[in-house]
Amino acid sequence: MDRAEVLLIGGRAGVGKSTVGWEVSARLRAAEVAHAVIEGDFMGQVHPAPVDDPHRAAVTERNLAAVWGNYASLGYRRLIYTNTVSVLTEAAGMFERAMGADVRIVRVLLTATDDTVADRLKGRELGSELERELAVSARKARLLDERAPLDTVRVATDGRGVIDIARDVLAATGWA
Template sequence: MDHAEVLLIGGRAGVGKSTVAWEVSAGLRGAEVPHAVVEGDFMGQVHPAPEGDPDRSRITERNLAALWANYARLGYRRLVYTNTASVLPESAAMFTRAMGADLRIVRVLLTASDATATARLTGRELGSELEREVGNSIRKARLLDERTPADAVRVATDGRTVTDIAREVLAATGWITARS
């Protein structure tokens, strides 16, 4: 395979993006499919925001490009990337700039009810950020529902095991049967 492929796993806070990504990685490892995993939330975690980059999108892209260049140099062609808004149409340009023009993008939007996401966040957010995270999660869920492209695979996570969800996400990629 000469071109790169990226699986974008998006969704509101508390939907299980990271957990599903690691289970997808376990499935790919089990099938001996070379890949890399990147938690997109960490690509722009700097404070304060760089001058001229208030939403940290430029530092995120620069970090992704540098990281991907290292992986590509080692022969990797598949990336599993998690980030809330990564599935939105405007994100595609960042990935093609960072990973190359001949890029295949697979978008998966994980969904969960407000009750499910709030319960998960309550178990995870032990500090002062819970109320803010729950509010942001609800707002982002509405935005993602409205703006995620029709070609994205939508996967509900309520009441399902992570292995079941990951199998559905993996099926969307075709990576298990298309080895290289």
Template sequence: MDHPEVLLIGGRAGVGKTTVGWEVSALLRAAAVPHAVIDGDFMGQVHPAPEGDPDRSQVTESNLRAVWANFSHRGYRRLIYTNTLSVLPESTGMFERAMGDGVGIVRVLLTASDATARERLLGRELGSELEKELQGSVRKARLLDERAPAGTARVMTDSRLVADIAREVVAATGWTGPDAVGGS
């Protein structure tokens, strides 16, 4: 494989991005497909925001570039990246700059109803951020629905097993099966 590939798993808070990302990794490990995993939420977790970078996008990109350089140096060419808005068109440039021109991008938008996302967030958010997460989840679900580019695979997560969702996501990548190309 000449160029690296990235699977972007996006979706509102409470949709299951991290859980699905880890299950996708498990399926790829079982199929002996070399890959790396990054939870994008951690790439920009700094406070306060750096001067001139209020949305922390520059620090996120800088961290992604550094981490990917380490993975790439060791021969990895496939990345699973989970983050709420990662599937939006404006993220393309960040991945091209961090992973190199010609990076193959597969976008998967996980979806869930407001009720499902709320139920999951109520079980997960035990601290002071619950109300903020609930409101942000609804707002970002609408944004993602409106702005995810054509070609983005949309995978519904309501009332489904994580393993079934992950199989659908892996199928969208083309990284396994008889038509898969390359190793690491």
């Protein structure tokens, strides 16, 4: 396979993107399917944000291009990428520039209710950020619900185990 493919796993904070991404990776490893994983949240974590890039988009894209270039030079063609808004249409250009204009993009939006997310974030956010995370998560859920492209596969995570969710996510790719 010469064409690059990327599985974008998006969703609000507390929905399980990272956990599901790692489980998808585990299933691919078990099936001996070559792939790479990038936690998109880490690709733009610089503080303070560059004055000319307050949303860190350029930093994220440069890092994605560099890391993917390393993976591609080693023969990898499949990427799992987790990030809240990665499934939105405006993110597609970043992946096309970093991975090639003919990259196949598979979008999966993980969803969960406010109550489910609140329970998960309360267990995860042990510092001063809980209230901010809850508010931002609710705002991003609305944004994603309204703006995710029609070809986005939506997978509910409420009351489900990660293995079950990962099976549904992986099915969207056709990789295994």
